[in-house]
Amino acid sequence: MRLVRGENGWWCIGRSATALLPDRLVENGDLTAEGREQLNAMGIDVVQAPDHYSLTVVTSTGCNLGCSYCFQNTPDGRRRIAPARLDARTVARCVEFTEKKMAELGVRRLELLLFGGEPLLNPAGCLQVLRAFGARMPVTASMISNGVLLTPRTAARLHEAGLGHLQVTLDGERDRHDRTRVTRGGRPTFDLILANVASAQRHTGLRFTVRVNVTPDVLPHLGTLLDQAAAVLDVPGTNLAIAPVLDYGAGVPAPDARAAEQAVQACARAAELGFRLVRPRDDHCDFCSEADGRLGAVVAPDGTLFSCWDAVGENDLAVGELDSGYSNESRARWRRCGGELPRTQAFSDALDAGVLDVIRARKEVTRP
Numbered sequence: 001m002r003l004v005r006g007e008n009g010w011w012c013i014g015r016s017a018t019a020l021l022p023d024r025l026v027e028n029g030d031l032t033a034e035g036r037e038q039l040n041a042m043g044i045d046v047v048q049a050p051d052h053y054s055l056t057v058v059t060s061t062g063c064n065l066g067c068s069y070c071f072q073n074t075p076d077g078r079r080r081i082a083p084a085r086l087d088a089r090t091v092a093r094c095v096e097f098t099e100k101k102m103a104e105l106g107v108r109r110l111e112l113l114l115f116g117g118e119p120l121l122n123p124a125g126c127l128q129v130l131r132a133f134g135a136r137m138p139v140t141a142s143m144i145s146n147g148v149l150l151t152p153r154t155a156a157r158l159h160e161a162g163l164g165h166l167q168v169t170l171d172g173e174r175d176r177h178d179r180t181r182v183t184r185g186g187r188p189t190f191d192l193i194l195a196n197v198a199s200a201q202r203h204t205g206l207r208f209t210v211r212v213n214v215t216p217d218v219l220p221h222l223g224t225l226l227d228q229a230a231a232v233l234d235v236p237g238t239n240l241a242i243a244p245v246l247d248y249g250a251g252v253p254a255p256d257a258r259a260a261e262q263a264v265q266a267c268a269r270a271a272e273l274g275f276r277l278v279r280p281r282d283d284h285c286d287f288c289s290e291a292d293g294r295l296g297a298v299v300a301p302d303g304t305l306f307s308c309w310d311a312v313g314e315n316d317l318a319v320g321e322l323d324s325g326y327s328n329e330s331r332a333r334w335r336r337c338g339g340e341l342p343r344t345q346a347f348s349d350a351l352d353a354g355v356l357d358v359i360r361a362r363k364e365v366t367r368p
């Protein structure tokens, strides 16, 4: 559960719901006994019995872009992950592993995420995963992609195979984005990403979330970014989320609570334009909150298991593999996502509280 200070009280973000509490129920950033009692009565932080298993499959560790802050594919070679692609044999191993874990958990529905690197560097692998699972169980399927390779034909085939949702990322308005999020050959990507998303929105039923990565120098220009995106995208069909860039050693400055004011203003403007704001979440993660993949697993292209997305490809953080399951060292190697969170916590808390204030004002709550 998280407590974040909003305009009219404290937002309590729990596992099952979010509530706004009056100031008197929070002291020194913690719930009073009465506050705790009220939250329990409202069932805000109730952990429901799982109704799905979560699986992230990395279809390609390589990427066609070279974002300077990337923890997976840094242009200077720091912590670069060896290129690897998922093949049909590993897809079959994924299905076998996942069916076993789902039987243990007692669930029938799968929440599947296709991830990279850039997953669309291996479109055949993405289609194989979607079709293999879709043929055997109810699946809710998403992808995190940079969007550059999302041609109209690829979007249509992915949607036909069962993909429902894609998240793409912008690194600021056109000029700033095109300084950071460039191809390996240095070509800009802003207009191409938006054109690909807009085309997929027109021709398929795919849903989209645009995540805007922010650093302090991007924040004053978010209004321009929103206007540029709104000119191209199906705005009411697009979720919008603002997030800080985590520093994986690239020297990216962290935005602070003051910077969050600019981000919240941008969220208010985005809501006015008709974008749907993504509802802030508590800090539970199906992949890494519990050990040994009880609620979810992250699988690399060669079938190695990792505890979270951040760890993929780092061999000393491998926690098992598909055929034999989690290893004896898995708990010692377990890493939780958001390892850089303390650096950006003040910003994220203030931003999330502001987003909830905006959503409350507009009576609009959207899940990604």
Ligand code: SF4
Binding pocket: 063, 064, 065, 066, 067, 070, 071, 072, 073, 116, 117, 118, 146
């Ligand atoms: S698009 Fe994603 S995976 Fe590729 S370099 Fe940029 S941040 Fe890294």
